[in-house]
Amino acid sequence: MKFEELPLANPLQRAVRAVGYETPTPIQERSIPSLLEGKDLLGIAQTGTGKTAAFALPILQRLLDSGKFRSPKTCRALILLPTRELAIQVEDCFKEYAQFTAISTACIFGGVNDNPQKQKLIRGVDVLVATPGRLLDLIGQKAVTLKKLEFFVLDEADRMLDMGFIHDIRKVVALLPQDRQNLFFSATMPEEISKLASTILRPNPVRVEVAPQSTPIERIRQELYRIDKRRKGALLKELLAEHPEMKKVLVFCRTKHGADKIVRVLEKAGVKCAAIHGNKSQNRRQEALGNFKCEQIRVLVATDIAARGIDVDDVSHVFNYDLPNEHETFVHRIGRTARAGKDGVAISFCSPDEESDLRGIEKLTRVKIPEGDQSIYDKLPPPQKETAESMMRNSRGRMSREEAQARAEETRNNRGARGRKDNRNENRENARSANAGNTQNVNAQNSHAMSTARPFGRSQNVNFPAGNTPQPQNGGRHHRRNRPGSRARRRMREAQGLQ
Numbered sequence: 001m002k003f004e005e006l007p008l009a010n011p012l013q014r015a016v017r018a019v020g021y022e023t024p025t026p027i028q029e030r031s032i033p034s035l036l037e038g039k040d041l042l043g044i045a046q047t048g049t050g051k052t053a054a055f056a057l058p059i060l061q062r063l064l065d066s067g068k069f070r071s072p073k074t075c076r077a078l079i080l081l082p083t084r085e086l087a088i089q090v091e092d093c094f095k096e097y098a099q100f101t102a103i104s105t106a107c108i109f110g111g112v113n114d115n116p117q118k119q120k121l122i123r124g125v126d127v128l129v130a131t132p133g134r135l136l137d138l139i140g141q142k143a144v145t146l147k148k149l150e151f152f153v154l155d156e157a158d159r160m161l162d163m164g165f166i167h168d169i170r171k172v173v174a175l176l177p178q179d180r181q182n183l184f185f186s187a188t189m190p191e192e193i194s195k196l197a198s199t200i201l202r203p204n205p206v207r208v209e210v211a212p213q214s215t216p217i218e219r220i221r222q223e224l225y226r227i228d229k230r231r232k233g234a235l236l237k238e239l240l241a242e243h244p245e246m247k248k249v250l251v252f253c254r255t256k257h258g259a260d261k262i263v264r265v266l267e268k269a270g271v272k273c274a275a276i277h278g279n280k281s282q283n284r285r286q287e288a289l290g291n292f293k294c295e296q297i298r299v300l301v302a303t304d305i306a307a308r309g310i311d312v313d314d315v316s317h318v319f320n321y322d323l324p325n326e327h328e329t330f331v332h333r334i335g336r337t338a339r340a341g342k343d344g345v346a347i348s349f350c351s352p353d354e355e356s357d358l359r360g361i362e363k364l365t366r367v368k369i370p371e372g373d374q375s376i377y378d379k380l381p382p383p384q385k386e387t388a389e390s391m392m393r394n395s396r397g398r399m400s401r402e403e404a405q406a407r408a409e410e411t412r413n414n415r416g417a418r419g420r421k422d423n424r425n426e427n428r429e430n431a432r433s434a435n436a437g438n439t440q441n442v443n444a445q446n447s448h449a450m451s452t453a454r455p456f457g458r459s460q461n462v463n464f465p466a467g468n469t470p471q472p473q474n475g476g477r478h479h480r481r482n483r484p485g486s487r488a489r490r491r492m493r494e495a496q497g498l499q
Contacts, residue, residue, distance in 0.1 A: 001023070001024060001029055002022060002023060002024075003016045003017075003021055003022060003023070003024060006024070006032055006033075006057075007033075007036060007061075008057060008061055009061060009064050009065075011064075011098075011100035011101045012057060012060055012061060012064075012097060012098075012100075012101075014100050015096060015097045015098065015099050015100055016057070016097070018096070018099070019096050019097075021053070024050075024053075025049055025050035025053075025054075025210075026049070026210040027043060027045045027049050027050055027051060027054045027208055027210045028050050028053055028054045028057075030208045030210070031043060031054040031055070031058075031206075031208050032054060032057060032058050034206040034208075035054075035055065035058035035059070035062075035181075035183070036058050036061060036062065038062070038181055039181075039205065039206050040181060040182045040183070040184075040201045040202045040205035040206065041055075041182075041183050041184070041205055041206045041207075041208060042184050042197055042201060042205045042206070042207045042208070043055075043183070043184065043185040043186075043208045043209075044185075044186060044187070044188075044189050044207075044208070044209040044210070045185070045187065045208070045209070045210045049210055051155065051185050052089075052090055052093045052155075053093065053097070055079075055153050055155075055183045055185070056090075056093055056094055056097050057097060059077050059127070059151050059153070060094070060097055060098055060101070060103060060127075062150075062151070062181075063076060063077065063103055063126055063127075063150075063151075064101060064103070066150070070104070070123070070124035070125060070126050071124050071148060072122060072123055072124050073121055073122065073124060073142075073143065073144050073145055074124045074125075074144070074145055074146075074147065074148045074149075075106075075121075075124065075125050075126070075127070075128035075144065075146070075148075075149060076125075076126050076127070076148065076149065076150045076151065077126065077127045077128065077149070077150060077151035077152075077153070078128050078130065078135075078146065078149055078151070078152050078153065078176075079094075079127070079128070079129045079130070079153040079155060080130060080131075080132060080135070080152075080153065080154050080155070080160075080169070080172065081129065081130070081131060081155050081156060082131065082132075082156050082159045082160045082163050082165060083131065083159075083305060084109040084110070084111060084131060084282060084285070085276075085285065085289065085305070086155075086156065087107050087108075087109050087129050087130065087131055088107055088109075088286070089311055090107075090129050090155070091105055091106075091107035091127075091129040094127050094129065098127075103126045103127065104124075104125045104126050104127070105125060105126065105127040105128075105129065106120040106121060106125040106127070106128050106129070107128075107129045107130070108121075108128065108129075108130045108131070108134045108135060108138060109130065109131040109134050109282075110131060110133050110134040110137070111281070111282045112282050114134070114137070114138065114141075114143075117134070117138065117143075118138065118141075118143045121138070121143050121144045128144070132160075132165045132168035132169060132172060133165075133168060135172060136168060136171060136172065139175065146172075146175045146176055146177070147177060148177070149176055149177055149180055150180055150181065151180065151181050151183070152173075152176055152180050152181070152182050152183070152200070153182075153183040153184075153185070154169065154182075154183070154184050154185070154200060155185045156185065156186065156187070157184060157185065157186040157193050157196060157197070158186045158187055158188045158189075158190065158193050158328070159187075159332075161192055161193060161196070162326065166192075166196070169196070170199075173199065173200055182200050182201050182202065182205070184197045184200055184201055184205075187328075187331070187332065188328055219338040219342070219343045219344065220334050220335075220337060220338045220343075220344050220345070220346050221343070221344070221345050221346070222334070222345075222346045222347075222348070222367070222369045222370065223345070223346070223347045223348070223369070223370065223371070223372035223373075224347075224348050224350060224358075224369040224370065224371055224372060225347065225348070225349050225350070225371070225372045225376070226350050226351075226352075226371075227349055227350070227351065227377075227380075228351055228352065228383050228384075229351045229353075230383070230384055231380055231381065231383060232321060232349050232351070233261075233262065233265040234380050234381060235349065235376065235380060236251070236262070236265075236266070236319065236321065236349075237265065237266065237269045237271070238376055238379055238380060239347070239376065240266075240269075240271055240298075240299070241269070242376070245316065246298075246316055246317045247295065247298065247316055248292070248295060248298070248312070248314055248315050248316050248317075249298060249299045249300070249315075249316065249317045249318075249319065250292075250299075250300050250302065250312070250315050250317070250318045250319070250336050250337070251299055251300070251301045251302070251318075251319040251321050252302055252303070252304065252318070252319065252320055252321060252322070252324075252333045253301065253302075253303060253321040253322045254303070254304075254322040254324065254325070255303065255322075256277040256278060256279045256303060258321075258322065259275040259276075259277050259301045259302065259303055260275055262275070262301045262321060263275045263301055266299055266301075271298055271299055272296070272297040272298050272299070273297055273298060273299035273300065273301060274287075274288035274291060274292070274297050274299075274300060274301070275288065275300075275301045275302070276288045276289060276300060276301070276302045276303075276305065277302065277303040277305055278303070278305055288300060289312075292312060293312050293313070301321075304324060304329055304333070311339070312336065313339070314342070315336050315337045315339070315344065316337065316344065316345065317337065317344070317345045317346070317347060318333060318334050318336050318337045318344065318345070318346045318347070319346075319347050319348075319349070320333060320334075320346070320347070320348040320349060321349055322349070322354070323348060323349075323350060323354045323357040323358060323361065324357070325357065327357070327360045327361045327363075327364045328364065330361045330364075330365070331364075331365065333346075334346035347372065348369060
C-alpha cells in the first residue's frame with residue numbers, strides 16, 4: 001500500500017509528499033483506515049515505528065471533514081504526552097502534516113512562563129499538545145476548557161505510569177465529554193496499563209500490535225563491555241577516538257550529575273558534547289537538542305528523560321553508560337537508533353554491581369548481548385583498588401548500613417589505619433597538655449582586656465604591660481571578635497601605639 005491509496009484530502013497528501021513519506025509503516029497501514037471510520041484504537045508498538053503519523057493524519061482528516069470551527073479557549077483534539085521534548089516533537093509533526101491547511105496547533109508544557117501559552121489559547125486551537133501538569137494548571141486558571149473536545153490521544157501511556165502521572169490522567173479524563181474518539185498508545189501493556197485503557201476507551205476498540213512487547217529492533221547491533229565504574233569515562237573516550245564513524249552519538253546515564261560529569265570528561269578530550277536532563281532549563285535543553293540534530297555537537301548525554309520520543313535522524317550509536325534500573329527502559333534507549341529503516345549500534349557498559357540488571361535485560365529481550373572488542377582494555381589505565389566506601393557508594397543502596405560499616409572497619413584494620421589514628425590522637429593530647437599553661441595565661445589576659453573595654457565605645461585606651469600583649473589563639477587563627485579590623489582588635493592596636 002502507498003500513502004496515495006489512503007483516503008486523505010489533497011492538502012494532507014501534499015504534506016505527506018513534502019515530508020518524504022511514500023509507504024506507510026505497519027502501524028500506520030493498520031491504524032489509519034480504522035481511525036478514519038471513527039473507531040477507538042489501542043495501539044501497542046515499539047518506539048520509532050511511526051505512531052505519530054498513525055494518529056495525526058486521521059485526526060487532521062476528520063477535523064477537515066467535520067466543517068466545524070474552534071471556539072475561544074477550547075481545543076478540538078488533545079494529545080497528552082509525558083515529557084516536554086516529546087510534546088514539542090509531536091506538535092512539529094502536526095504542523096508539518098497541516099502545513100497546507102488552516103488547522104491551528106498549540107503546545108503547552110511546564111518549566112516555562114505560561115503567559116505565551118495562554119495567549120495562544122485565547123482564540124482556541126484545533127490541536128492541543130500538552131503535558132498533564134501544565135494542562136491541569138491552565139484548566140484551573142480557566143485559560144482552556146475541554147468541553148468541546150472531539151479527539152483524545154494518550155501517547156506513551158506506560159511511561160506516564162512510570163513517571164507518576166496516573167492521577168493527573170484520571171483528572172483530565174474526568175473533564176472530557178462522553179462523545180469523543182479515543183486513541184491509546186503504549187509500547188508495553190502491563191496490567192496497570194490495561195486497566196487504565198479500559199477506563200478511557202469505548203467497548204471493543206480496535207487493537208493494533210505491530211511487534212512483540214519489549215523486543216528490540218532487529219537491525220540494532222549490540223555490544224557489551226564489562227568494566228568498573230571508575231574507568232567507564234576512559235573507555236568511552238577511547239571508543240570515540242578509535243571510531244570516527246561515530247558521528248552522532250547518544251549517551252544515556254542514570255543521574256543528572258553523572259551526565260554533567262560525562263560532559264566534563266569528554267570536553268577535556270576535545271569532544272563536542274552537551275547534556276540534557278531535568279536540571280537544565282527548557283531553552284538549554286532545546287538548544288542542546290537542536291545542536292545535536294544539526295550535528296554541531298557529536299555527543300548528546302542524556303538521562304532517561306530522552307529515552308522515549310526524541311526523534312533525531314541518523315543517530316549512529318547509542319551508549320548505555322549506566323544500565324537502567326527498569327529493564328523496559330533499555331529497549332526504548334536503544335530504540336533511538338536504527339530508525340526509519342536504517343541500521344544502528346547500541347553499546348552497553350556493565351560494572352560488577354550492574355550484573356543483575358544485565359541478566360534482567362537479556363531475559364526480557366531474549367537476546368544474549370555479545371562482548372565487544374577485548375583489545376580495547378589494553379589501552380585503558382589499570383583498574384583502581386576498590387575500598388569498602390567506594391563499594392558501598394557504587395552499590396546503589398543494595399548494601400545495608402551494617403554491612404558497609406563492617407566492611408569499612410575491616411578495611412581500616414587491614415591497613416593499620418586504627419593504629420595510626422590512635423597515635424595521632426595521643427600526639428594531639430600531649431600537645432594540648434603542653435600548651436595548657438600558656439593558653440590559661442592568654443585567656444586571663446584576654447578576659448582582663450575585655451572586662452576593661454567599654455562595650456559600645458568606638459575606641460578606648462588599654463595599657464598592657466610590655467611583652468604581655470594578648471596573642472591570637474587556635475594556632476594563629478584569630479577569634480571572630482579579635483580578628484584584624486574588629487573593634488577589640490583596634491583597641492589593642494591603639495593601646496600598643498600609646499606605649
